Amino acid sequence: MPNLSTTYAKLNLRTPVIVASAGITGTVERLQRCEENGAGAVVTKSLFQKEVCRIAPTPRFKIVKHENTFTLYSYEQASEFDPQEYAEFIFKAKQKLSIPVIASINCYTDDAWIEYSKLMEQAGADAIELNLSCPHGVHIMSGMDVIEEMVHTTKLVKSNVKIPVIPKMTPQSTNPGSDALRLDQAGADGLVMFNRFTGLDIDIEKEAPILHGGYAGHGGPWAIMYGLRWISAVAPKVKCSISASGGAMNGEDVVKYILAGASAVQVCTTVILNGYGVINKINKYLEEYMERKGYYTIDDFKGKVCSKILDMDSVDRTHWAVAKIDKEKCTSCSKCFTVCIYDAIEKDNGKFRVNQNCDGCGLCAELCPVKAISMVKRGEV
Ligand SMILES: Cc1cc2nc3c(=O)[nH]c(=O)nc-3n(C[C@H](O)[C@H](O)[C@H](O)COP(=O)(O)O)c2cc1C
Numbered sequence: 001m002p003n004l005s006t007t008y009a010k011l012n013l014r015t016p017v018i019v020a021s022a023g024i025t026g027t028v029e030r031l032q033r034c035e036e037n038g039a040g041a042v043v044t045k046s047l048f049q050k051e052v053c054r055i056a057p058t059p060r061f062k063i064v065k066h067e068n069t070f071t072l073y074s075y076e077q078a079s080e081f082d083p084q085e086y087a088e089f090i091f092k093a094k095q096k097l098s099i100p101v102i103a104s105i106n107c108y109t110d111d112a113w114i115e116y117s118k119l120m121e122q123a124g125a126d127a128i129e130l131n132l133s134c135p136h137g138v139h140i141m142s143g144m145d146v147i148e149e150m151v152h153t154t155k156l157v158k159s160n161v162k163i164p165v166i167p168k169m170t171p172q173s174t175n176p177g178s179d180a181l182r183l184d185q186a187g188a189d190g191l192v193m194f195n196r197f198t199g200l201d202i203d204i205e206k207e208a209p210i211l212h213g214g215y216a217g218h219g220g221p222w223a224i225m226y227g228l229r230w231i232s233a234v235a236p237k238v239k240c241s242i243s244a245s246g247g248a249m250n251g252e253d254v255v256k257y258i259l260a261g262a263s264a265v266q267v268c269t270t271v272i273l274n275g276y277g278v279i280n281k282i283n284k285y286l287e288e289y290m291e292r293k294g295y296y297t298i299d300d301f302k303g304k305v306c307s308k309i310l311d312m313d314s315v316d317r318t319h320w321a322v323a324k325i326d327k328e329k330c331t332s333c334s335k336c337f338t339v340c341i342y343d344a345i346e347k348d349n350g351k352f353r354v355n356q357n358c359d360g361c362g363l364c365a366e367l368c369p370v371k372a373i374s375m376v377k378r379g380e381v
Pocket of ligand 1: 021023045072074077079104168194195196217245246247
């Protein structure tokens with residue numbers, strides 16, 4: 001039987017699946033639902049120093065559909081609790097839960113960072129997540145380069161509490177790789193890679209921003225490749241452990257993040273849209289995957305992809321592939337003809353066929369609605 005346990009930011013988790021900070025972790029009852037449904041840990045909905053953020057506007061969610069994916073566009077800022085209420089919330093959560101409770105805070109003055117983080121430690125939090133990366137928080141909205149502030153805050157909070165300190169990184173940086181190394185050197189016990197982007201959607205009839213009228217958090221399943229890219233680059237280089245966050249919707253996504261080097265994976269959008277039961281489904285998928293692959297522990301496959309990522313000089317650039325159309329399956333829809341910039345698709349008795357101009361790019365095979373096109377070795381056509 002595979003063992004799903006993992007160590008993240010010096011915390012022992014029964015599974016790598018952590019429920020990320022959001023409304024779904026905003027009350028003790030919701031945290032209990034996370035635990036009952038198999039979460040390895042929870043990160044509580046952020047406590048903000050900026051009081052106005054404690055009152056959320058309505059409505060604050062919009063599903064923005066793109067062709068095969070979507071954005072959960074939302075403006076749900078902070079926990080409604082003040083610092084004292086929040087400390088009581090953490091205290092009660094610690095009495096009711098046996099999994100680690102990570103308290104998330106977002107401040108903009110040194111005094112508040114110190115005060116809030118000490119309060120969280122006294123209330124019994126197992127670790128503190130530093131949320132300077134909120135897509136509609138003070139730091140990102142002011143347009144500042146948050147890395148300097150994050151390094152400073154990580155050192156500051158580290159020197160004031162004994163529990164693990166975990167900066168949550170913004171994806172909005174010119175170099176998340178060097179940001180991660182700097183936070184590791186600053187003493188971070190763990191890193192969350194990443195919070196969401198700040199986005200804007202526009203109602204073209206009203207010619208105004210949708211929802212509350214400002215920028216909002218912009219994330220969804222499409223965000224996973226950004227996280228995979230940076231975690232795979234950072235994981236082999238840092239001492240601290242990494243929790244992925246961004247676009248993990250199911251078990252396959254969680255496996256991908258672990259293969260890229262994450263010790264834990266935070267889930268948020270999928271819990272909001274599919275319910276807490278999705279956590280157990282992910283755990284089950286992980287177990288099945290590990291059994292199928294012969295892995296006993298998460299460490300057996302953690303980071304396995306990192307050494308296989310090629311640099312640009314090592315990429316195989318031989319043009320070995322060409323497209324081949326199965327005439328039986330072809331419906332003559334002409335999609336391949338429309339997208340081929342090499343003029344390699346031509347009509348042959350009402351059906352399409354590939355000529356010698358084919359560059360092997362593979363786009364026609366990707367777009368063929370009836371899967372009539374395959375990529376084969378040049379010369380086999
Ligand atoms: C509605 C909503 C509220 C969120 N609130 C917080 C928050 O209070 N603090 C925080 O650090 N991240 C917050 N996040 C970000 C999530 O914790 C998570 O990092 C992000 O959504 C990416 O993960 P996902 O793709 O699984 O949703 C929120 C996200 C959503 C969708």
